[in-house]
Amino acid sequence: MDILDSLRQAPSAELYRLYLAIGKMLDDPRRILEVRQRLHLGMEVSYIGGDPLAPPSHGTVVELRQTQAVIQDNQSRQRWSVPYAAVIPGTARGPTHAPASPPPRAQREEFFIGDTVGFTDKHLSERVGIIVRLNAKTASIAVNNSEGHWRVSYALLRKIVDI
16 A cells, blocks of 8 residues: 555545645745755756656756746746745756855955055944055055054955046
């Protein structure tokens, strides 16, 4: 006896209780995030379509929504909103994107006394000032008369170009 035969013989109240429990588990944000993090636009995936007994369908991810992915079926070319739980993990086909490397950090040699630079301070405010001294690991920046000097790591500085 398979699981569907067992479910057909179960009382309706028990099926409804199971339906609610499964629904809560599938709507869990952690489960959704787990699948969503592995998807990107244009990715080839397998997914469970409308018929749960049919073999998985294949399609391309065309949109990522909050709780569903929009997948364009490879055969019919129709677009379907599919819950993330219906996307079968580990069946993605096609190219995977390597994570982009961060831009290189600024070095001391890139800055000179008198350069106008910008940086984000510890309160997440944007500051603009002029380099007045170059130290081994930091630059001394004069922001303005009322705000004094800041010592900022070279990696956190951005050159400001006045055009």
